[in-house]
Amino acid sequence: xxxxxxxxxxxxxxxxxxxxxxxxxxxxxxxxxxxxxxxxxxxxxxxxxxxxxxxxxxxxxxxxxxxxxxxxxxxxxxxxxxxxxxxxxxxxxxxxxxxxxxxxxxxxxxxxxxxxxxxxxxxxxxxxxxxxxxxxxxxxxxxxxx
Amino acid sequence: xxxxxxxxxxxxxxxxxxxxxxxxxxxxxxxxxxxxxxxxxxxxxxxxxxxxxxxxxxxxxxxxxxxxxxxxxxxxxxxxxxxxxxxxxxxxxxxxxxxxxxxxxxxxxxxxxxxxxxxxxxxxxxxxxxxxxxxxxxxxxxxxxx
DNA sequence: TTTCATGTAACTTCAAATATTACGAATTAG
DNA sequence: CTAATTCGTAATATTTGAAGTTACATGAAA
Ligand code: FES
Ligand code: FES
Numbered sequence: 001x002x003x004x005x006x007x008x009x010x011x012x013x014x015x016x017x018x019x020x021x022x023x024x025x026x027x028x029x030x031x032x033x034x035x036x037x038x039x040x041x042x043x044x045x046x047x048x049x050x051x052x053x054x055x056x057x058x059x060x061x062x063x064x065x066x067x068x069x070x071x072x073x074x075x076x077x078x079x080x081x082x083x084x085x086x087x088x089x090x091x092x093x094x095x096x097x098x099x100x101x102x103x104x105x106x107x108x109x110x111x112x113x114x115x116x117x118x119x120x121x122x123x124x125x126x127x128x129x130x131x132x133x134x135x136x137x138x139x140x141x142x143x144x145x146x
Numbered sequence: 147x148x149x150x151x152x153x154x155x156x157x158x159x160x161x162x163x164x165x166x167x168x169x170x171x172x173x174x175x176x177x178x179x180x181x182x183x184x185x186x187x188x189x190x191x192x193x194x195x196x197x198x199x200x201x202x203x204x205x206x207x208x209x210x211x212x213x214x215x216x217x218x219x220x221x222x223x224x225x226x227x228x229x230x231x232x233x234x235x236x237x238x239x240x241x242x243x244x245x246x247x248x249x250x251x252x253x254x255x256x257x258x259x260x261x262x263x264x265x266x267x268x269x270x271x272x273x274x275x276x277x278x279x280x281x282x283x284x285x286x287x288x289x290x291x292x
Numbered sequence: 293t294t295t296c297a298t299g300t301a302a303c304t305t306c307a308a309a310t311a312t313t314a315c316g317a318a319t320t321a322g
Numbered sequence: 323c324t325a326a327t328t329c330g331t332a333a334t335a336t337t338t339g340a341a342g343t344t345a346c347a348t349g350a351a352a
Contacts, residue, residue, distance in 0.1 A: 002307050002340045003236035011250040012238070019246075025297065033238070036342050041298065057298045058350030074253070085339095088234040088308095090149035092158070092179070099288060100165075103281040104157040107220070107272055115265035122257035135249040142245060148309040148338050171328065182311050187329065203329045204319025231308095234339095 004084045006043050009033055010077055011131065013044065017053075018069060018132050023062030043081070050080035069132060075124035086116050150230045152189050155179055156223055157277065159190070163199075164215060164278050169208030189227070196226035215278060221270035232262050 013029050026040040033040070044063055047053045052067045078084070089112075091105045159175050172186040179186070190209055193199045198213045224230070235258075237251045 003231075004234055004340065005236055005238040006340090007235060008237040008247075008250060008254060011254075012244070012247050015246045015250065027297085037298095038300085038344085039342065042300085042341095045299075055298060056350075057296080057348075058352095059296045060351065061297045061349090063298095074257075085149075085234045088150055088231045089153060090151055091154040092151040098158070099284050100161045100281050101154075101158050103277055103284055104154060104161065107277055107280065108154060108157075111220075111265055111268035111272070114268060115261045118264050119257055119261035122260060126253055126257070131249055131253055134253065135246050138245050138249055150309065152309090173328085183329095184313085184331085185311065188331085191330075201329060202319080203317075203327080205321065205327045207319070207328050209329095 003088070006081050006084070007074070007078060009035070010043055010047060010081070011074070011128075013040070013063075014047075014053075014065060014077075014128060015132055015135055017063065017065050018128065019135075023056060023060070023064045025062040029063065046082065047077070047080050050076070052076070052080060067128075069129040070127055072128045073124045074126045074131075075120055078120065078123055086119060087112055149234070152227050152230070153220070153224060155181070156189055156193060156227070157220070157274075159186070159209075160193075160199075160211060160223075160274060161278055161281055163209065163211050164274065169202060169206070169210045171208040175209065192228065193223070193226050196222070198222070198226060213274075215275040216273055218274045219270045220272045220277075221266055224266065224269055232265065233258055 012033055016029070016032060017024055026037040026044065029040045029044075030037040041055075044053060044055065048055055052065070052072060053063055054066045055061070055063050091101075091108060093101060094105075096102055096105065158179060162175070162178060163170055172183040172190070175190075176183040176186045187201075190199060190201065194201055198211070198218060199209055200212045201207070201209050237247075237254060239247060240251075242248055242251065
């Protein structure tokens, strides 16, 4: 399958929106992210449903962040996106009859569940504010080099 | 994308082979695993290249385990399969120009790398022998219930 | 009332895993 | 030697789910 890149996408969009301040249209965001406005609306719509951003129609409409950057973690975004499947590796049958397969799946599920828990925990500790600060550091470094 | 279920598959096959003792044909294994003989040959071929199983052609041919079950971990199987992609979630662009995207990707890559390390570490600690023992425990419990 | 922008359904495209078909090569039994 | 068996592998098709597109309705602002 194609990999799900929505988390990376919305983060990119959110940081651009945070830098900006005023609403950005899905067309602008799409151009910025090399994708399609409808994809942006679909994806950002999920964040709106979670109360993280707001959308407005008509002229001077667009998308804007409404949440506190310090209060939103990457885990919150992951949840807002519907908790997408984390692993590209899985069991052939989810509830097999075969005892051999049950033993195999139990062992694998265990390891994968732990790895997923760690991942989500890590995502929960990174806020948008921290990412924004990280960007500004990079930006400053970039300008001082030029 | 479809999820990669080869690790689960080969484990299932290997435990069946361990129970058996004599060679099993790819046709038998395929029937057992609800799949196609060619798929079995392709996948088991990778394990053979890693020295974990042996194949023989002609009548009385088939597949057999040649490694010590105590010496083979699930990590070894993962490696033999070519270290398939672990995550179904990824970055949109791997080496973006945009500094915003770089900051985003750096944070994500970090978290994902840690989760992957934990997963592989866990897989490295589970041997085929242990899985086989686990199966026999389940089997005994199953029989005593009947 | 015109223009801009979102909301959303329906459909197409794309990538990657898995499945299938076909046939060649090696091995064993008789 | 010959026939039957089984792997090895290339070529192709199918399947699945994400991403992209098209089309049009809805609502807001000037
Ligand atoms: S895409 Fe991030 S800078 Fe334009
Ligand atoms: S598939 Fe036949 S028992 Fe595992």
